[in-house]
Amino acid sequence: MRNPFLALVRAGTQTLTQSFPDLPTEATGLPTVTAASCRGCGACVAGCPTQAIVVAGDEVTLDRGRCLGCGQCVRCCPTGTLAEERATRTAVRTRAELLLSNHPGPRTPSAALPLLRRSLHVREVSTGDSAGDLEVIASTNAQFDVARFGVHFVASPRHADALLVTGPVGRGMREALLRCYAAMAEPRLVIAVGTDAISGGLFRGGYAEANGVPTDLPIAAYVPGAPPHPWSIIHGLLLAMGRD
């Protein structure tokens, strides 16, 4: 019988020391739109399973809120207008910031609640994206250790400052989600984690009305990806707190 405490000591500190490292080269990053001019072949549009790309003339618009990150568009783009993003800081504060274009307009980033900068208690509600849940759990493990940023996951909405939603919120979960939000004390905010939560992703438009987090909830941070990387989820939490 080996000594478990000896094993813990021998395993050493597991926590990753570098925050928000870039993805390694073997990983498939979310697509991004570069300044390289597009010749309008439309191959990316035809291959996209969630109709996340619009090409008009030489302008390409990619909606990361609908993108799964499958990499199909990057592989078939002949001009390099669509390329892989290596950064893990991929969360944003507004839905509009998820629209990427090779002709970007002016951006006005929104401010977040200054009240919750140092600590955030989060109630997670899952609505149909179990891989997203696992990546949220991973953000709490010894390696990512989201607690060091002041973020704690709690059981009761009464204890929560933030409602973190994964999954596309179909008819069956809509009421439970809204009641959970209603049970939270002010000030409160909502974080949409994953493409399913942001737009419904692949489920959008079906009879289950699984089109993402209801837009009448005030979403403070959007984390794209199917599912997002744990670092991206942590980025979303920090953005919602007014940090990044």
Add this chain to the structure above:
Amino acid sequence: MTTLQPCAPALSHITVTPADLATQVTALLLQPGWRFGHLTARSLDARHTAIDVLLLDTQRGAVTCLTAPLADGQAEYPSLTAQLPAAHWAERAVGDLFGLRAVGHPRWKSMLLHNDRWPVDLFPLAGAAQATTPREPYRFLQVSGSGIHEIPVGPIHAGIIEPGHFRFSCVGEIITNLEIRLGYQHRGIEGRLTEVPWRQARYLAESASSDTAAGNALAHALAVEHLLGIAPPPRAAALRILALELERLANHIGDIGALSGDIGYSPGASLFPPLRGATLALAQTLTGNRRQRWFVQPGGVARDLDDARRRALLQGVQDLARRVTDHLPLVLEHAGVLERMDGVGRLSPTLARDFSIVGPAGRASGTGYDARVFSPAGAPPAAATRRIEGDVLARAQMRAEEIASSVAILTQTLDTLPDSPIQVALPATLPPDAVGVGVVEAWRGELLHWVTTNADGAIARYAIKDPSFNNWTGLAIAIRGNLVTDFPLCNKSFNLSYSGNDL
């Protein structure tokens, strides 16, 4: 150990009357090695519907599809559940999706669509002019007697976990009955799969339970390849085995950590998550994605493994195996852990067989069934193992054994990776009036994707049977007579998918 061959299970079709369906199915199931696969319905045209039953012959690797067309205007059929208890949830799902009633079902009630959240007359997969039976209000089983009280839990649970409702009827702290009500995450996947272009269906198919992306993508690919009568190149078949076994490894390692957490054994709870993380990093090396999404596809796989990454993967698997082998005894040989798990949540081999419990949970209750033996798409473990205790400890020990066999399969596959292209070209269209079946031993157990095309070669019905669809009943049975406080531990020892069940 690894036999790679095209996965084309021989398929036979039998048409029967609804009245004969139960007799025919039970007669076929008496043959050695035959298993009940799934039961569902299918619209033949706007007015007409048929009940379909899928049976697997695990000895020959063949599938049999029984079709019972219902008469015009008929919205019911004789239930199979009395003779075949494993069909009880499938018949209830057909009730919700098609509005067809299984007459004689002992616990008839809705399953996926709740009347207070869905229109009572919505039967999403029924034909436009098909006769339907209305969905009745849901009633929980009432346990009565002195001192009986109920504990309702969910749909939202305390932790970071999927939603579902558990209704415990208890005497003091002892659970006398657990009724599990799911369906909250019904997203209409099976319906969507008949609407999207079939070449893009793989994205949706692997979202059925996104924590089993490799398993679902593989079952989808096998079903489509079965329809088309094609096989993936040998290298692609081997790369698929890597994806499937890495998924099993990551989740089993994660479960050992989570089981430790549920009994408050912090060394296990803190040592295993980083090992799971290391496995996900290997999965990322193989597929480009920690969750192995968008990798397995009909006709092959989306990307190749160059030799540098192959060697890195082999080294990574060996390092991981060394650490896991070092840490596992800290949990499974610890007196406190054994005392906490031994005898808790026991599922008897008889009930496990009757309700067709699959995967590690089934093998911990003596079933001995592993779909990797049946389906050539998965390398079978060198020695199929089983236990008969059927308790939390046996389910944990099964995972430990499967971690070892997955490591062996990964090592062997990486050592003998064949050289070939990784993708074959797909025809432009699917064959008309055809059936394709994909059977995969995913990490939770037997996963089925069952596709039927219509006369135009379009997908008319896409049915998915997640292993959890079988195993939720196993959990409800196993927890009877146990303490309420042992439920989280017992639940984790099954670790079932809610989204894969709800679809």
